[in-house]
Amino acid sequence: MLILGQGVLGGDVLDFLLQSDTRLALVVGVRNPEKALHRVNLARYTAMNLGRSKPVEIEAIDLMDIDATAAAIDRLKPDIIFNAATLHSWWVITKLPTEAFKRLDEARGGIWTPMHQVLVRRLMKSVRMANSRATVVNASYPDVVNATLAAEGLAPAVGIGNIANAVPGIRLAAAHMLSLDPSSIEVRFFAQHYLSYRMPSTGGTDGAPYHLTIYANGLEVPRSEIDHDVLFSLVAGRFRRLKGLAGQSVTASSATAMLLALANRSGQVVHAPGPLGLVGGYPVRVSPTGLLIDLPGKLTLEDAIDINRQCQRFDGIDSVDDDGTVRFTGRSAEVLRDVLGYDCEAYGPEDCEGRAEELAAHFANYARKYGMEVATAA
Structure with a gap:
């Protein structure tokens, strides 16, 4: 597995991967290997304290250099590539004074799409140049970026985070409402980044469309038995979590869940944005033969895509x-x-x-x- 970028997200994902019990050969690709060494060693120290010890290689890779990146990919021959690099980390605007942030945030997250697109677009050109069969996982606004790249035949296989970050809160809230253990609750949730970001903060959808099916002990829970307004208010209330950089571990753990599912290929369902070059977020079954959108019985793929197309306007x-x-x-x-x-x-x-x-x-x-x-x- 080749991890590109050792910023906040890349470093946290490396922590989780090194602490997992899945056998992985890990390579970290960065522009400045000397600077990355200390972060990589921190991850290895932490894993060793927990009884895990996996080797990690560091490679000098500048994604802006398509030819050199292609040569590195051809030499390393990764099975999975995780892109955690972007020209605009999501948290940067949150460092503005409150009023300045609010004025700019009215434009919503979509305006930063070109800055998220540049590096992964160059990466995908390198992947194609190297004739690599690696599964590429993109963390850089995949709800939209993966779809724009699909038009050029450059779509990564799938994204991470966003919709996946809302799923644990929904499961906890549903379990609370049904007086069940959270382990007995599964969901199939379809929504674009906006809703998965907004709902856990406000307890509402602001009118943004979505689809949610809840299962308890393998059986679908009728909508009449679980009020979504109450459910979402619980996500933003009783089960509210730390957000911002302090809550980055949720995104990193959702990324790790996808990466481990891809490594194991056991048919696990993981929620993710941008699968197969589609806009928005979906539950994805990671099968031995590829990725499948895991649809509940009453929802067609066309309906799921339309929900996400409408939802992205809110972003x-x-x-x-x-x-x-x-x-x-x-x-x-x-x-x-x-x-x-x-x-x-x-x-x-x-x-x-x-x-x-x-x-x-x-x-x-x-x-x-x-x-x-x-x-x-x-």
Whole structure:
């Protein structure tokens, strides 16, 4: 398994993988191996304290260099590649003063799509160049990015986090309502990033569409027996968790669950965004022969996709066209203009690097007004 990036998420995932009992040969790919060594050693120390000891190699890999990355992939021949690199980590804007953050956050998460797209797009070009059969798992806004890349034949196999982060809270709340142990509860949840981010914070959906089927001891629980409004209020209330960087372990553990499911291929169902180049989030069955969307009996794949297409508008994405063009909603484009002074209503995949550079410059100027210096890094 090749892990690309040793920022907050990449480091946390490495911790969990080293502490697991699955046999893995791990390689960490980073731009600065000397800087990464200390983080890798921290992960190994922690795992050894828990009785686990797996070797970890460190490789110098710069995702912006497509040819060199392809050569490294060809030499390493990974079975699984996990991309934890982005030009814009989600938590950066949360460091703004509260009012400045709120003004910008009205545009929702979709506006940062080009900055999330650049590195994984180059990675996928390297994967294709190397004729690699590796399963690529993308952590960089996969709800939208994977779909834009699909138009170019560059879609990663699946994403991580987002919808998966909401599932534990739903299971805990459902178990509480049904007076059962959480281990007896399973769910099949379909929703885009916006809802999986918003609902655990507010206890509501703000009207964003979703589909949720709950099972208790293998049997479907009728909707009449479990009120979703009460369920969601419990997720944001009694079962509310720490968020922000302090809650990053939830994303890292959901990523680890997907990576281990891919390593083991035992038919496990793991919730994930962007599977098979689709927009939004789905339950995914990781079978020995590939990935399958695990649909409840009354939901078609077309309906599930439509739910996610509608839901993504709440995240600032009006549509992802068949050619990969990303179109922002009118409100999100308006916030970009009014708050950042940046005009962008839509862009094609080939324009993502130029758009990312422009967006980064406008955000840096905005942040500087509030005494915050921004350094973009993979």
